Every structure is written in C-alpha cells, then in structure tokens.
Amino acid sequence: MGTFKIEGGHQLKGDITPQGAKNEALQILCAVLLTPETVKIDNIPDIVDVNKLIKLLGNLGVEVKKLGPNSYSFKAENVNLEYLESEAFKIEGRGLRGSIMIVGPLLARFGKGYIPKPGGDKIGRRRLDTHFEGFIKLGATFRYNREDYFYGVEADELHGTYMLLDEASVTGTANIVMAAVLAKGTTTIYNAACEPYLQQLCKMLNRMGAKISGVGSNLLTIEGVESLGGTDHRMLPDMIEIGSWIGLAAMTKSELTIKNVSWDDLGVIPSVFRKIGITVERQGDDIHIPAHTDGYEIQSYIDGSILTIADAPWPGFTPDLLSIVLTVLIQARGSAVVHQKMFESRLFFVDKLIDMGAKIILCDPHRATIIGHDFKSQLKATTMTSPDIRAGVSLLIAALSAKGTSIIHNIEQIDRGYENIDTRLRAIGAKIERLEGN
Known part of the structure; x- marks a missing residue:
C-alpha cells in the first residue's frame, strides 16, 4: 500500500495543466x-x-x-x-x-x-x-x-x-x-x-x-x-481536477494559474468557488487564482441566511467537488452547510479533518456544517487513510495547508483519478514524497 509524506504550510506558485477528464x-x-x-x-x-x-x-x-x-x-x-x-x-x-x-x-x-x-x-x-x-x-x-x-x-x-x-x-x-x-x-x-x-x-x-x-x-x-x-x-480537461487546484490554491494562500481549462464547459464551478470568497479570474482559457493573503469570506444569501452548497445533476454542481469545497471552507471566514444528496457515505471522511482541528459538525450522512477558521488557527498534521478518490485529494489539500508533516495511506485511491499528482505538485513547490509500501 503506497503512502504520501507531506510537509505542509508552504505556499505554492506556478502553472499547472489539468489532465484529460x-x-x-x-x-x-x-x-x-x-x-x-x-x-x-x-x-x-x-x-x-x-x-x-x-x-x-x-x-x-x-x-x-x-x-x-x-x-x-x-x-x-x-x-x-x-x-x-x-x-x-x-x-x-x-x-x-x-x-x-x-x-x-x-x-x-x-x-x-x-x-x-x-x-x-x-x-x-x-x-x-x-x-x-x-x-x-x-x-x-x-x-x-x-x-x-x-x-x-x-x-x-x-x-x-x-x-x-x-x-x-x-x-x-x-x-x-x-x-x-x-x-x-x-x-x-x-x-x-x-x-x-x-x-x-x-x-x-x-x-x-x-x-x-x-x-x-x-x-x-x-x-x-x-x-x-x-x-x-x-478529451476535455478534467473539471474535477480543475476544481481541486482552485481549492488547493485558496487553502495554501498560493498564486496558481490553471492552464487550458475549457471555460465554457465548467458550468457553475467557478461561481460556486466565488460564493465561498475565492477569486477566480479568467485569463483567456486559463484560470488565475491570486494568493489569498487576507483569506476569503463566505457569501450569505440575500436574506442573510447561511450559505448551503449542494450537488445536483448537470448543470448543477458536481458531487465530485463537494469534498473539495468542504475542505476549503475550513479556512474561510464565516460558516456554510455542505449537502451531499447523491451518496450517503461520502462525507464520512470529515472525522479525519476534525482530527486535524477543523470545526465541522456532521449533521447526518448527507449534511455537514463548517465553521471557518479564517486562518486564525492552522490545521495540524496527522496520519490518515484515503477512503476514495475525492476524499483522498481533499485530505491531501488539507495536509498541504497544515502545520507539520502528514502521512496519507492508501494513495492508490488518489492514483485512480489523478495523474502523477505528486510529481505535478512538486513542480509548483509542494513538499510531497511518495513512499512505496508492501
């Protein structure tokens, strides 16, 4: 079983190109x-x-x-x-x-x-x-x-x-x-x-x-x-990977440019990230995420009620990005609810984020309330196991933003959906090492 060793807390910088979908x-x-x-x-x-x-x-x-x-x-x-x-x-x-x-x-x-x-x-x-x-x-x-x-x-x-x-x-x-x-x-x-x-x-x-x-x-x-x-x-570029890199940039306060994203095929993905305060700039067919040195603030609804982000069939928000959004909300300014309607076990990975210091209330198998830290406290490193592709990448993003060295086991789950992810992350400054297990 393979393992990632991640030294968190470093800002990243550069260009990253999404894989095929x-x-x-x-x-x-x-x-x-x-x-x-x-x-x-x-x-x-x-x-x-x-x-x-x-x-x-x-x-x-x-x-x-x-x-x-x-x-x-x-x-x-x-x-x-x-x-x-x-x-x-x-x-x-x-x-x-x-x-x-x-x-x-x-x-x-x-x-x-x-x-x-x-x-x-x-x-x-x-x-x-x-x-x-x-x-x-x-x-x-x-x-x-x-x-x-x-x-x-x-x-x-x-x-x-x-x-x-x-x-x-x-x-x-x-x-x-x-x-x-x-x-x-x-x-x-x-x-x-x-x-x-x-x-x-x-x-x-x-x-x-x-x-x-x-x-x-x-x-x-x-x-x-x-x-x-x-x-x-x-193939089109992978919209889930694009969303993952947006979340990674925000959580690590990094300036990243995501190349050749096929903007017209992203649907509501950019606007959902903007709702949680992330600056998503269009530069031709690229996405530029500036370093969020002052953090990012969750928007409220017009009547002042708490923001709820839920998945829905296209052109709604893809369920594959809810795990990423949930993780990014940990360091936001404000609170939000994530409602995963389609799969009843997909939010169970939040216990690992709670272990890292996240303020998350798992209301039921489908809903979680996240109280953002606003970067006033940093997540702490831990040892964890990836349960599925998207939760695995969410934990990886959390680890890259955390203080100290984290270990993620069962990275075969991440490899199922992300091409050479450790090599590509190292190219933009991430401290990540692949350890081959038995």
Missing part, C-alpha cells in the same frame, strides 16, 4: 467497441481506473496501440466474446466502476453484454437499475446470477422506443445511448444526463455516423443506424 475517458473508451474501424483518442489521462479499462479492452480482443503520451488508437475488429464469461473477466470487471459501460456497446453490436457487479469508490450505493431498465425497454432480456453477482443482457435485435429515465444518471445515459445508436428505429430518452462529458460522447458518436439530436439537453433523440465507423477524438 477521467469520467469522459471511461465513456469514450467503451464506445470504441461499437465499430470495427480504428478510433484514435488523445488526452487520455494516465490513471489507474483508465489504464484498467484499456487493459480490459485489450483482453476483450481490441487492438490497442499507444501512439504517444496520453494518445492511443483502438480497433475492435476481432472482439473475443468468450472472455466475457471467463473468471478473469469477473475479477477484472469487478474492480472498476466504469466497466459497466461496456455492456451497451456490446449489446448493440453483438447482441449480448455481461458484467460482474462493479466496484470503485466506497461512497455508498450506486444503483445500476437505470442502465438495465433502459436495455430492457430497447428489447433486451435481463438476467442476474445472485451467486457470483453477474449481470447479463441479450437481444436478437434492439428496437427504438420512448423512455423516461428514473434518474439523470450519467453512466446510465451513456450506456443507453451507446445501445440505442445501432437499434432499429428511433429512441427518445427524457431526463437524460446532459453534462459536458456526455455531450462529448454524443458528438463523437455522431462523427462515427450516429444520428443523435438534442445534445446538451435532457431530451435526446437517437435515430438508429446500421453501423458506425472510426474517428478521432480529444
């Missing part, structure tokens, strides 16, 4: 299964979860070529469907949440798709009902083996239909869209997710020959086609 990569990589032709993808983040999926595609028989740093080509001409029922697949698929999105493309192109119950973050339940209910409405037969938690869908032919999703699930929408593009007739998906990464998937599929309209809205119309061809695609 993890959540987009998991969708886009699964889409290569829809065509026997070559798909070239650039700006793929070199992170554990994405590399696991690339390996899984290779084991499925996809021809994978690394063209350069963060650049690959994929050719799914000879897919080995027998691998889907192997013990090796059951083990590999179980270790990656994003593996669920291979089911839609396989069902569309080959008439069957299987997946073991996926793993991933320990942040609470993530239902798969939306995915499989969509496949069933398209005409697939569903089966589930309770003994080894193995899901399967099969269909001789998929047929377009109208469906109203029970939740605006991003991965669920992506999976259903990838199944519907090769179905007979027209599929209409209402209450579809519409975040930028889903838009990227739809635009890529359209370049491959799909006929998807309504991209960017919650009402998608998909006219099925006979087949799809190859294409080139470039």
Whole structure:
C-alpha cells in the first residue's frame, strides 16, 4: 500500500495543466467497441481506473496501440466474446466502476453484454437499475446470477422506443445511448444526463455516423443506424481536477494559474468557488487564482441566511467537488452547510479533518456544517487513510495547508483519478514524497 509524506504550510506558485477528464475517458473508451474501424483518442489521462479499462479492452480482443503520451488508437475488429464469461473477466470487471459501460456497446453490436457487479469508490450505493431498465425497454432480456453477482443482457435485435429515465444518471445515459445508436428505429430518452462529458460522447458518436439530436439537453433523440465507423477524438480537461487546484490554491494562500481549462464547459464551478470568497479570474482559457493573503469570506444569501452548497445533476454542481469545497471552507471566514444528496457515505471522511482541528459538525450522512477558521488557527498534521478518490485529494489539500508533516495511506485511491499528482505538485513547490509500501 503506497503512502504520501507531506510537509505542509508552504505556499505554492506556478502553472499547472489539468489532465484529460477521467469520467469522459471511461465513456469514450467503451464506445470504441461499437465499430470495427480504428478510433484514435488523445488526452487520455494516465490513471489507474483508465489504464484498467484499456487493459480490459485489450483482453476483450481490441487492438490497442499507444501512439504517444496520453494518445492511443483502438480497433475492435476481432472482439473475443468468450472472455466475457471467463473468471478473469469477473475479477477484472469487478474492480472498476466504469466497466459497466461496456455492456451497451456490446449489446448493440453483438447482441449480448455481461458484467460482474462493479466496484470503485466506497461512497455508498450506486444503483445500476437505470442502465438495465433502459436495455430492457430497447428489447433486451435481463438476467442476474445472485451467486457470483453477474449481470447479463441479450437481444436478437434492439428496437427504438420512448423512455423516461428514473434518474439523470450519467453512466446510465451513456450506456443507453451507446445501445440505442445501432437499434432499429428511433429512441427518445427524457431526463437524460446532459453534462459536458456526455455531450462529448454524443458528438463523437455522431462523427462515427450516429444520428443523435438534442445534445446538451435532457431530451435526446437517437435515430438508429446500421453501423458506425472510426474517428478521432480529444478529451476535455478534467473539471474535477480543475476544481481541486482552485481549492488547493485558496487553502495554501498560493498564486496558481490553471492552464487550458475549457471555460465554457465548467458550468457553475467557478461561481460556486466565488460564493465561498475565492477569486477566480479568467485569463483567456486559463484560470488565475491570486494568493489569498487576507483569506476569503463566505457569501450569505440575500436574506442573510447561511450559505448551503449542494450537488445536483448537470448543470448543477458536481458531487465530485463537494469534498473539495468542504475542505476549503475550513479556512474561510464565516460558516456554510455542505449537502451531499447523491451518496450517503461520502462525507464520512470529515472525522479525519476534525482530527486535524477543523470545526465541522456532521449533521447526518448527507449534511455537514463548517465553521471557518479564517486562518486564525492552522490545521495540524496527522496520519490518515484515503477512503476514495475525492476524499483522498481533499485530505491531501488539507495536509498541504497544515502545520507539520502528514502521512496519507492508501494513495492508490488518489492514483485512480489523478495523474502523477505528486510529481505535478512538486513542480509548483509542494513538499510531497511518495513512499512505496508492501
């Protein structure tokens, strides 16, 4: 188990470039299964979860070529469907949440798709009902083996239909869209997710020959086609990493420039950080965060009531950044409530922040009240363990702002979502060392 050793309390300075978007990569990589032709993808983040999926595609028989740093080509001409029922697949698929999105493309192109119950973050339940209910409405037969938690869908032919999703699930929408593009007739998906990464998937599929309209809205119309061809695609920068660097700059009173952020795809992220008093300046397509030497003050609502920051489906605030915002609020001037609606275990990492001296009241599994220090007292270093990707980075930000030397164990969780994070942080002045464990 790997470990980070962090000497906190240092100001950072310089430029940092966000990696390609993890959540987009998991969708886009699964889409290569829809065509026997070559798909070239650039700006793929070199992170554990994405590399696991690339390996899984290779084991499925996809021809994978690394063209350069963060650049690959994929050719799914000879897919080995027998691998889907192997013990090796059951083990590999179980270790990656994003593996669920291979089911839609396989069902569309080959008439069957299987997946073991996926793993991933320990942040609470993530239902798969939306995915499989969509496949069933398209005409697939569903089966589930309770003994080894193995899901399967099969269909001789998929047929377009109208469906109203029970939740605006991003991965669920992506999976259903990838199944519907090769179905007979027209599929209409209402209450579809519409975040930028889903838009990227739809635009890529359209370049491959799909006929998807309504991209960017919650009402998608998909006219099925006979087949799809190859294409080139470039990932957007990762908005979660961008938000992480904004929070890092504020907590450490550092001046940072975040390069090439694709401003138009950030939605409400800049405005949410501004609500907690952080200066977020637009410089072309970069974000500049000045050193907050006088701290930052939380805004109140017009009627004077306490600010509440809550997650919501896009274009609302992404749940993946709530852990970061909660941590940044520790040193703000004022108080705020963080309301995590979507996952019931995601706020349990706050006990580690409380150990460091944070003033946080965990009201219930979904809500926490944070009373800001206004930098009048510094967090103190401690030893902790990362429970999931976003909590791990939040703890890392807290450690970089704290007095003394902190230890973070189980950094494999952080590596799942952040590319070479220690190397990139050292480049802007962070005192962080990676210790390899047993």
